[in-house]
Amino acid sequence: MTVSGLAVLLMAYGTPSSEDDVEAYLTDIRGGRKPTPRAVEDLRARYRKIGGKSPLLEITQAQGAALERVLSSRGVDTQVYVAMKHWQPYIREVVPQIAQNGCRRLIGLVLAPHYSHISTDGYKQAFDQALASTPILQVDFIGSWHDHSGFHAAIGEKIQRALQRFPQSTRGNVQILFTAHSLPESILEKNDPYPQQLQASCQSVASLLRLGRWSFAYQSAGHTNEKWLGPDILEFLEEFSGRERGGNVLVVPIGFVADHLEILYDIDIEAQSAAEARGMNLKRAESLNTSPKFIETLSDIVSRRL
Helix, strand or coil: CCCCCEEEEEEECCCCCCHHHHHHHHHHHCCCCCCCHHHHHHHHHHHHHCCCCCCHHHHHHHHHHHHHHHHHHCCCCCEEEEEECCCCCEHHHHHHHHHHCCCCEEEEEECCCCCCCCCHHHHHHHHHHHHCCCCCCEEEEECCCCCCHHHHHHHHHHHHHHHCCCCHHHHHHCEEEEEEECCEHHHHHHCCCHHHHHHHHHHHHHHHHCCCCEEEEEECCCCCCCCECCCEHHHHHHHHHHHCCCCEEEEECCCCCCCCHHHHCHHHHHHHHHHHHCCCEEEECCCCCCCHHHHHHHHHHHHHCC
């Protein structure tokens, strides 16, 4: 399938390139308002504990390259680009480059399966603003794909692989814990579909694998005065340990599609430490990253728009 002048733009949240960029990164997230020195140092400390920086950009670029290869194998002649909402390469910088390269049709795909106005609309706004002065004639924006069966299958595959890391005698008694990024509880006042889409995705994966024991918790809530969606993963682990001291838990970060700070620190370090302190055996399912099932899913999502 040849579509003249077609391009695909994968959009992710963004991550600072180094510790020196943390203050500017937080300022961008806060809409130009500078963070406190303590907030900057707290975030820098987290990055230090995962090696100094997040691999998000490199993984997203690898996802883009893999998607381009799969689309090409399907006969879709396109170029896949990558841009970030809150760091370089910014959406506002990449879209004009796409137009300069002769693109006449652009499909923008947010690499977050579940829609929320508080997060997804930020991508849409940056996308639309970047398009305002370009000659791109036809545009599609994909901001939610939580119900795609390929996404469920890709998550299911990661769960099955992760369960093999538990002793065979305990695999049938592992507590599956799906997680996603928390958002301010105020989104519920606007009937935001985020919690419902998350529950639907979890239920679809659980049904696919016929999971007997699974729960859901939020993670990575912001440090603000407002209330955030819960229960938080640390609260869940504390409650669970009170019922099953020494229990087995498999964390499945269904709200994320790549390794980054919220995976490598919030789960692998912070949650793992909390579990160990309570005598629990906690493991995490691998992130989707460039797994073939996931890339095939992205390819199908794009192809359906054609």
